[in-house]
Amino acid sequence: MSIQDADSPSDSRAWLRTERTGRVLRLIAGGAWIVRDAARLDKLLGDLRPDDAPEAVIDGSAVTQLDSSGGWLLVRTKRALEKAGKRVSSFTLPEVYSPLIDTIEKEHTAPPVVMERRHGLMPLLERIGRSTVETGRQGYRMLGYLGRFTIEFMEAMLLPRSNLRIAALIHQVEEVGINALPIVGLLGFLIGIVMAYQGADQLRRFGAEIFTINLLGVGILRELGGLVTAIIIAGRSGSAFTAQIGTMRVNEEIDALQTIGINTFDVLVLPRVLGLLIALPFLTFYADVMAMIGGAVMCYFDLGITIPAFMRQLHEAVSMNTFLVGIIKAPVFAIVIGLVGCFEGLQVERNAASVGKLTTRSVVESVFLVIVLDAGFSILFSILKI
């Protein structure tokens, strides 16, 4: 009796036939039992109905090609027959395949792997739980890190010779400050243009075009100059800090530093944070100036306000305080960006994927913190009536 395989046995495709002779169930297999046909064979074997024969024979002598998937299907069939209470009296295959069958039979007794479910309610709850715990731990680690930074920072300030790396500091000022001038300048200029254009458009309705300059002066100097610069630097330097330190962790460079006895905080964190602390106020000032130039250009072309008139109005609109309120925030932003960037870099695990993940997290966290702090400053200044 042949089960539903249409292929003729002479075909090189795999085939399977069952015969019943007296008390013996014969399973006859032939052709190429290879991975490409495994899905079909699996189905064929699945349709096999075990009958009441107490003895079974697997005859694979007509098998022309066998690989590990095909071998597994045969071994699995044999095991299933044995489990069903039959005695498998013979299991024959061409001699060349005996090493393979031996390997599979002897070494493989494990159950099929269990694939973890990644979708659905339980995995979702598990992920929520895990990330809650992880967030708590992250906060705890950050607090410890902040404390360590404070101590190391104080030491560096009070005993500068002992652990401040001047060359590294200057390098960082160049890297995060001077090299950022083109992008910060361009964006500042464009922000000035946009603010002036939008302001002029709205204020023209009231015939108050001249107050565009007040809007520009107060808006840029108090808020936007510092905020935009901080966000650019968070994206540019904060991410670079994480990636640099993270790559060093993957390479075990940080472990190497520690075994040599070098304080990693001194060489990696302090120069970066202090470099940013020095550079960011200057960058903010530069962005303010560029934005004023952008605004002046726009006012000249859009509203016909000459440069001297612009200067006069600006002088009336803003005071030194306006500028200081903006610039005072820069060092705070600098410390936040630098600390988050270095902290996330030190959190990197020893695999490359982790560098990417934490770099993203570092940028998101520092931009978030910068905006939250900026809002905090606004509230503080309004309470203090500055």
Add this chain to the structure above:
Amino acid sequence: MAGKNEKEVVIKVRGLVNQFGSDVIHDHLDLDVYRGEVLGVVGGSGAGKSVLLRTIIGLNKAREGTVEVFGEDPTPHRERPENSVQTRWGVLFQEGALFSSQTVAENIQVPLREYTKMSQELMNEVTSMKLSMVGLPEDAARKFPSELSGGMKKRAGLARALAADPEIVFLDEPTAGLDPISANQFDELVKDLQKSLNLTVFMVTHDLDTLKATTDRIAVLVNRKIKVGTIEELRKDPDPWIQEYFSGARGRAALDG
């Protein structure tokens, strides 16, 4: 004729030139790899072993010369024809090159999912079999590559390379970083698979024990050229590097012992 079948060439390299800047790595290499043989590739650091491997599997474009695998150009195609060379080989990279976002079991199932229509149950069974073949414990299946040790990554990489039962496997330093017992098991495994599946193995290795235990022929990259032969033939070669390699203290200990 049986003898003729045994000599079927599966990898054919002709006039291969690889050059980086003015640095010539390979100077008109010719190499034939026959079906069912285990070929070991050795050479000093920077001799171009990995470049040769990468050229054969189509990851590095040769300056000059041709490479054919099963008579086909191995360069990756945008469209993958049915039964292309990529479905007929498996590659074990040096560090395993496991997909980091997937568990070990998912990694092993990638080729199966791509090339076959196996049911999930059968794939799980086959995955479990491959894991025990390469000597990984059951619980490794659910781990992510970042949770594995170097040796385990290598085994998982091998399991993935063998997943779809390829005809050729390329192994880049397979036993480096394994303890001697695992390395022996690995040699056994390669021999077993090679015997039963008539597998062709192209193996870059420095492990003299592996070379002795598994390889039929050895290709030595030296002075931008390649010399191929059995261990006995190569030991008679006058080239000083080859002499040092096979007849130095380590070579003698492994090969004569």
